[in-house]
Each structure stands twice: as structure tokens, then as C-alpha cells.
Amino acid sequence: MPQRIGVYICECGPNIKDAVDIEALLESAKGHKGVARAQSVGFLCSPEGKAFLKEDIEASNLSRVVIAGCSPKEHEQTFRDVLKTAGINPFLLQIANIREQCAWVIQEKQAATQKARELIRAAIQRVRLHEPLDNKTIECCPDVLVVGAGVAGISAALAAAGKNRQIYLIEKEPCIGGRVAQHEDLYPDMVCASCLIESQLDTVLHHDRIEVLTLTEMVEVKGYLGNFMVNVRQKARFVDMEACIGCGACFEACPITVSLPFIGEMAGRKAIYVPYSGALPNVAVIDGNNCLRFQGKSCSACAESCPFEAIRYEATDEVRELKVGAIVVATGFGSFDPRKDDRYGYGRVENVITSLEFEQLVNSAGPTEGKILLKNGLAPQNIAFVHCVGSRTEKFNDYCSGVCCRYTLKHAHQARVQLPEAEIYQFHTDLCLSGKDAQRFYQKVLKEDRVGFLRMLHPDSIEIQKGSGKIVITHTDSAGELKRNDFDMVVLATAMESPEETKQMAEILDVKVGKSGFLEAADAILDPVSTAMEGIFMAGCAQGPKDIPSSVAQGYAVAGRIMGKLQPGEQLALEPMACEIDSEICSACLTCKTLCAFKAIVIEECDSTVSINQALCRACGVCAAACPSGAVVARHFSRQAIFGELRGLMG
Amino acid sequence: MNDFEPRIIVFLCNWCSYEGADAAGRDRKELPSHNLREVRVMCSGRVDPQFVLEAFRVGADGVLILGCALGDCHYKRGNIEALKRIPLLERVLEQYGIESERMRFDAVSAGEGEKYARFAIEMVETLRELGPLNHV
Numbered sequence: 001m002p003q004r005i006g007v008y009i010c011e012c013g014p015n016i017k018d019a020v021d022i023e024a025l026l027e028s029a030k031g032h033k034g035v036a037r038a039q040s041v042g043f044l045c046s047p048e049g050k051a052f053l054k055e056d057i058e059a060s061n062l063s064r065v066v067i068a069g070c071s072p073k074e075h076e077q078t079f080r081d082v083l084k085t086a087g088i089n090p091f092l093l094q095i096a097n098i099r100e101q102c103a104w105v106i107q108e109k110q111a112a113t114q115k116a117r118e119l120i121r122a123a124i125q126r127v128r129l130h131e132p133l134d135n136k137t138i139e140c141c142p143d144v145l146v147v148g149a150g151v152a153g154i155s156a157a158l159a160a161a162g163k164n165r166q167i168y169l170i171e172k173e174p175c176i177g178g179r180v181a182q183h184e185d186l187y188p189d190m191v192c193a194s195c196l197i198e199s200q201l202d203t204v205l206h207h208d209r210i211e212v213l214t215l216t217e218m219v220e221v222k223g224y225l226g227n228f229m230v231n232v233r234q235k236a237r238f239v240d241m242e243a244c245i246g247c248g249a250c251f252e253a254c255p256i257t258v259s260l261p262f263i264g265e266m267a268g269r270k271a272i273y274v275p276y277s278g279a280l281p282n283v284a285v286i287d288g289n290n291c292l293r294f295q296g297k298s299c300s301a302c303a304e305s306c307p308f309e310a311i312r313y314e315a316t317d318e319v320r321e322l323k324v325g326a327i328v329v330a331t332g333f334g335s336f337d338p339r340k341d342d343r344y345g346y347g348r349v350e351n352v353i354t355s356l357e358f359e360q361l362v363n364s365a366g367p368t369e370g371k372i373l374l375k376n377g378l379a380p381q382n383i384a385f386v387h388c389v390g391s392r393t394e395k396f397n398d399y400c401s402g403v404c405c406r407y408t409l410k411h412a413h414q415a416r417v418q419l420p421e422a423e424i425y426q427f428h429t430d431l432c433l434s435g436k437d438a439q440r441f442y443q444k445v446l447k448e449d450r451v452g453f454l455r456m457l458h459p460d461s462i463e464i465q466k467g468s469g470k471i472v473i474t475h476t477d478s479a480g481e482l483k484r485n486d487f488d489m490v491v492l493a494t495a496m497e498s499p500e501e502t503k504q505m506a507e508i509l510d511v512k513v514g515k516s517g518f519l520e521a522a523d524a525i526l527d528p529v530s531t532a533m534e535g536i537f538m539a540g541c542a543q544g545p546k547d548i549p550s551s552v553a554q555g556y557a558v559a560g561r562i563m564g565k566l567q568p569g570e571q572l573a574l575e576p577m578a579c580e581i582d583s584e585i586c587s588a589c590l591t592c593k594t595l596c597a598f599k600a601i602v603i604e605e606c607d608s609t610v611s612i613n614q615a616l617c618r619a620c621g622v623c624a625a626a627c628p629s630g631a632v633v634a635r636h637f638s639r640q641a642i643f644g645e646l647r648g649l650m651g
Numbered sequence: 652m653n654d655f656e657p658r659i660i661v662f663l664c665n666w667c668s669y670e671g672a673d674a675a676g677r678d679r680k681e682l683p684s685h686n687l688r689e690v691r692v693m694c695s696g697r698v699d700p701q702f703v704l705e706a707f708r709v710g711a712d713g714v715l716i717l718g719c720a721l722g723d724c725h726y727k728r729g730n731i732e733a734l735k736r737i738p739l740l741e742r743v744l745e746q747y748g749i750e751s752e753r754m755r756f757d758a759v760s761a762g763e764g765e766k767y768a769r770f771a772i773e774m775v776e777t778l779r780e781l782g783p784l785n786h787v
Contacts, residue, residue: 100676
């Protein structure tokens with residue numbers, strides 16, 4: 001059937017009407033092959049205009065439409081919708097932009113009319129070559145795998161879990177809750193961290209749509225948005241999760257004590273243990289590196305002492321395959337190792353500890369039951385807090401972690417409350433106290449808590465040495481003078497770094513890691529929780545250093561992104577303009593594969609032919625431009641369509 | 652040759668430079684729009700070298716390829732792939748006897764109507780100096 005093309009010129013009030021000769025344009029449009037109808041309309045985008053367009057398309061029995069008017073960026077979608085209601089494939093439309101790129105910028109009417117004539121001619125020639133495109137959909141799985149059960153991962157899991165959506169929450173540690181569950185108080189209001197998070201952990205553990213897998217890591221991933229197959233490995237706990245109630249009878253029986261290096265022999269845990277008092281799930285785990293039995297010796301003290309027969313020495317690691325539609329990486333942060341720089345004295349000078357270790361000291365569920373103690377069991381008389389350890393220095397991390405100033409103030413406050421007579425000093429270069437509460441908290445610590453601040457010239461202007469009975473801190477102050485002070489305890493506010501797990505995840509998932517080692521967002525401003533790989537998301541410190549509320553917010557944000565993309569019971573819409581490869585022409589040179597930023601090019605396992613995954617392609621057309629044999633078809637922007645447009649423009 | 656009115660094919664990426672060209676229109680910038688013939692593509696990386704050759708073949712005196720600013724590509728690095736093709740394309744054009752100055756690749760972001768107008772003016776000036784393309 002011959003094509004019947006309708007050309008509609010929108011007058012856009014005086015905007016187009018006064019700038020070009022509409023009658024002349026209609027006359028020349030009618031002269032082109034296939035044009036069955038040419039008509040001008042006052043305001044085509046108005047409700048009356050759209051109604052007229054629909055009726056006129058039907059009445060004129062048109063098969064394709066050209067609209068000359070404003071930019072397609074304004075109303076292409078509007079008119080595609082009209083075409084759809086008129087029973088024409090929405091892609092059989094071409095817009096000639098005779099307003100922004102013609103009427104508004106050409107003063108002289110004759111010249112404007114001439115350009116408009118050529119733009120319309122090009123649109124007619126192009127629309128003839130358009131192919132109807134389908135809004136294809138595919139089956140998809142709405143379930144989600146969340147890697148990391150810290151606050152970010154838990155928030156994502158809780159928000160995304162629901163009717164018809166299963167969440168798998170995997171955690172490499174024996175318990176969930178991440179770092180926050182091990183904090184005592186949270187700034188600025190010193191609320192109890194465990195009180196806040198325990199109820200969340202409880203909800204997660206008992207949620208009928210969330211399956212929590214502890215001691216579990218991801219090992220392999222295949223697939224794409226809506227259709228991932230993931231292999232996870234769950235390490236043996238050697239304790240039956242169902243039988244154990246965490247009574248602790250086995251801890252007492254275990255002959256092995258494992259001490260924490262920073263606190264020494266004063267406190268420790270057994271080779272069978274729960275990580276801390278109140279850890280959830282409250283189930284013991286055997287530490288195979290220290291258990292006598294796993295060193296080849298004969299000991300079954302825990303099994304003999306267990307009243308519930310929960311010990312399983314014979315347990316082995318298990319691999320499970322999970323089918324999910326989306327993956328969230330919420331692997332948290334690592335801490336800069338101050339041993340990397342001798343100046344910090346860490347690991348060499350006693351009672352030089354990191355902030356995370358201090359956090360364990362002040363935790364009432366921690367090894368000292370909340371007491372700030374030196375390794376000799378005495379309370380310190382003076383404590384130094386050192387800011388920017390391993391951060392804001394070209395030597396290690398050039399960024400500011402953004403939270404250390406605030407938690408260091410919190411630590412100073414906690415020390416003051418517990419040790420009213422102690423001298424407390426902060427060694428800092430600058431103070432990063434953004435947000436609505438931090439400044440108030442700083443003023444309080446400064447005044448009420450009588451904390452001294454010593455300003456250094458640079459984060460690196462500090463040296464920590466062992467003195468006679470004291471720790472000696474030498475620093476260059478802001479005036480450039482060398483100063484020396486003695487302390488009993490030094491706490492290093494170490495930089496938040498991207499942990500090894502995040503880097504492993506990036507490798508397994510084939511997503512990009514930025515310069516600072518954290519996962520890179522598809523769009524750092526508008527889409528900070530999505531990676532460039534469709535279906536793979538991130539939340540919390542996996543994406544960059546951040547505080548607890550921001551991590552929680554990202555957890556919820558990621559759930560929102562996933563719920564918007566994968567709806568239970570609904571199919572996944574594909575990009576209608578996604579490119580495809582003509583396998584008859586393709587020589588499998590794989591030029592396209594090296595260029596595709598979305599990893600959409602697939603080599604079929606069976607016959608090594610190359611194809612484009614329609615769920616991953618975003619229709620940029622980079623592959624089509626580069627294909628040496630012209631085998632890639634960029635739908636709607638095909639070579640034929642563009643050549644047609646060029647011929648129309650040049651006449 | 653100063654009254655020569657060149658015809659320039661302008662390839663504009665959908666996300667930045669097409670918006671930039673629209674912005675020039677909205678702001679009624681002074682630019683030689685009657686010399687320009689705009690072609691929208693999804694990404695500057697879609698601009699096949701054949702598109703450029705075809706544009707010259709069908710009568711263009713010059714070709715402008717405009718994309719997002721480097722680092723801002725909607726498709727991550729399509730504009731970088733486009734940029735990488737330019738040196739080769741220039742050599743091909745020279746072999747066809749087409750001065751490489753007749754083609755220009757640059758970046759115009761969505762808000763840069765002013766920059767778009769400047770590039771258009773500069774291109775027209777360049778082409779006035781070169782004169783019409785003598786088709787072989």
C-alpha cells in the first residue's frame with residue numbers, strides 16, 4: 001500500500017505564523033511524493049489541536065505524519081501519543097523544528113520560509129524511511145539481592161521487601177547490623193545506637209519476605225536487569241542456626257581465648273563466640289582459625305557443653321543459586337590502616353588506637369564493657385584525638401571522609417563524661433562540620449566538655465612516638481612552630497576507605513570503581529545509587545564515605561529505584577530504539593563490544609555470533625557508527641533515515 | 652566571496668547540543684541560522700563517518716558535529732568515541748580534496764546557546780574564506 005503522509009504545520013500563534021509564509025510551505029509540502037494531506041493548525045499542542053490531529057489522521061487515512069512546529073524536545077512525545085490514539089505506530093512521526101531553529105532566529109521572512117521548506121522536505125523524506133517500532137517487554141524477576149547487612153543494606157531490604165517481592169540479604173559476617181550495631185551512642189543527640197537499630201534488625205530477621213544469609217559472599221553473577229542468576233557461598237558456621245539459642249554455655253567451655261590486639265589480654269573472646277553481646281542473629285559461630293579441633297587436635301568441649309546439641313563440626317560451605325532482578329551493593333567502608341605510615345606509631349606504640357577501636361572501648365557491650373581503659377587496665381589521664389589520619393593527603397587518600405570531625409567530637413564528649421578529670425585534646429587542621437546539628441554539637445564540646453583544640457599546619461604535620469611512660473606527639477602548629485605534648489592514649493580518626501569487598505564486587509559485577517576506590521555512579525548528581533550497569537545499584541559507603549542518615553537515605557533511594565523498574569507481575573519494558581545486529585553481515589570483529597559503554601554486546605556461546613542484549617542497550621548508536629561492515633542497525637536513527645534526511649535538507 | 656551563503660549540516664546530540672541549539676532559539680541569539688541545517692542524533696557517537704561524507708556529497712559546504720561536553724556524555728563516553736574518529740575522518744576528507752576545516756567537532760551543552768551561536772558564526776566565516784565546496 002502506498003504511503004499516505006500528512007504534513008501539519010503548527011502556527012504556534014504568531015510565533016511561526018508571522019515568521020514564515022505558511023501558505024507557501026503547505027503548497028510545497030503538497031508537491032512531495034506520498035503527501036496526502038497538508039494542513040496548518042493554530043496550536044497543535046492544545047487539547048483542540050490534538051483532538052483535530054487525531055480525527056484528521058483517521059479521516060485522511062494517513063500512514064505517516066510530519067509535524068512542523070516547535071522543537072521535538074518539547075512535544076515529540078505529545079504527538080507520538082496522538083499517533084498512538086489514531087492507530088498509527090508512534091515512531092512513524094518526524095518533527096521539523098521550524099520554531100527554535102528557524103522562526104525564532106531568522107528575521108527575514110523569505111529566508112525563514114526557505115529554511116522551513118527544507119526542514120519540512122527533510123522530515124518528509126526521513127519519515128518515509130521510518131520503521132514502526134514496538135514497545136517490547138520481557139519477563140523479569142522482581143526479587144532483589146542486597147549485599148551487606150549494614151544500615152544501608154537493611155534500609156534497602158526493608159523498603160523493597162513486600163508482597164510478591166522477595167529480598168535476599170547476604171552478609172559476610174556472622175551477624176547483621178554492620179558498624180552501627182556496634183556503636184554506643186550516635187551524635188549529635190547521643191541516642192543509643194543499639195536501641196535504634198535492634199528493632200530494625202529484628203524486623204529484618206523475622207520478615208517473611210526477607211531471607212538473611214550470614215557468613216555469605218557473592219561468587220558469580222550472570223544476566224542483566226530483571227534476570228540475574230547469582231551464586232553465593234555460605235561459609236559453614238559449625239553451629240545449627242535453628243538449634244542454637246545463644247545461651248553461651250559453649251563460650252565458657254571453650255579452652256581457647258582470642259585476644260584483641262589493641263586491648264591485649266584484658267579482654268577477649270573464645271574460639272566459639274558471638275561477635276558481641278546482643279549481636280543478631282544470636283547464634284554462636286566457630287572460628288576455624290583458632291579452634292583446636294580445626295588445628296587437628298581433639299577437643300569437643302563446645303559440643304559436650306551445648307544443652308541443645310547445636311554443634312555441627314561436619315558442616316561444610318554451601319553454594320546457592322539465587323534468581324533476582326536487581327542487585328544492591330551495600331558493602332560499607334573499610335578503615336585506613338595507620339600502620340602504612342610510621343608517623344602514627346600505630347601497632348608500635350602502646351595505647352595508640354583507631355577511632356573504631358575507641359568505639360569498641362566505649363561500647364557497653366564491648367570488650368571492656370564500656371570503660372575507656374589503657375592496655376594496663378588503668379584509665380587514661382589525658383587523651384589526644386588526631387583528625388585526618390590517612391585522609392586529605394596526597395600520600396594516601398586525597399578526599400575528606402566528611403564524618404570523622406563529628407564522631408571525634410562525639411568521642412571527646414564520651415571521654416569527658418566518663419573521665420571528668422582527664423585532659424582531652426583534638427589535633428586537627430580544619431574542622432568539617434557541615435549539616436544543621438554539627439556546629440551546635442561542636443560548641444557544646446568546646447564549652448561544656450572543655451576540650452582543647454590544637455591546630456596543625458597540615459594533616460601530615462604530626463609525629464607520634466613512644467616516650468618514657470607517655471606517648472609523645474610532636475606537631476607543627478598553624479604558625480609553623482614545632483610543639484610537643486605527652487598523652488596516655490591517642491585515638492586516630494582514620495579515613496573511611498573502600499573495602500576489599502567493594503572492589504571484589506566491582507570485579508564480579510563488572511562495574512566501575514572511581515579514583516578513590518568507591519563504586520562510581522551512572523550519574524553522580526541525578527542518579528547516585530545506580531551504577532552504569534542497569535540493575536546493579538549501590539547504597540551507603542560502597543558509593544563513598546557518608547554518615548548514617550545518608551546511608552539510610554541511600555538504602556531507601558535504591559529501593560525506590562528498583563520498585564520503579566521492576567514491578568511484580570509486570571514485564572520489563574525495553575528501549576524500542578535499541579540497536580540490533582544483522583548476523584548475515586556481521587563479521588564478529590567485536591569492534592562494537594569494545595565500544596559499548598553498557599556491556600550490551602553479547603557473544604553467543606553456541607555459535608560465537610554477536611548480538612545486542614535488548615535489555616541493556618540504551619540506543620546511543622555508537623556501535624552502529626563504528627561497525628566496519630555496517631551490520632548494526634540503529635533503530636529510528638538508521639543510516640537510511642539519516643541519509644534521507646540529509647538529501648531532503650540539501651534538495 | 653563575502654556574500655557567499657554556505658550550507659552547513661549540523662549534527663546535534665539529543666541530550667546537550669540539540670538543547671543548546673534550541674536555547675539559542677529561545678534566547679533569540681544572533682546567529683546565521685539560515686546557513687544551518689540541523690540533524691538530530693541520539694549521541695554524537697552515532698555520527699558515522701559516512702554521514703559526514705554523505706553530507707558533503709549531497710551538497711553541504713561544511714559539517715558541524717556537536718556533542719555533550721567531554722565527561723558529560725549521556726551515554727558515558729559516546730562523545731569521546733566520536734572525538735576519536737575525527738583525526739581519521741579529517742585525513743579521509745583531505746584525500747577526497749575536502750579541506751578538513753570544513754568539518755568541526757566540538758561540545759555545546761544544553762545551556763550554551765551563546766556558544767552554539769559563536770560556533771555557527773565561526774563556521775560561516777571559515778566557509779566564506781574557503782568558498783563553496785567544488786564537488787568532484
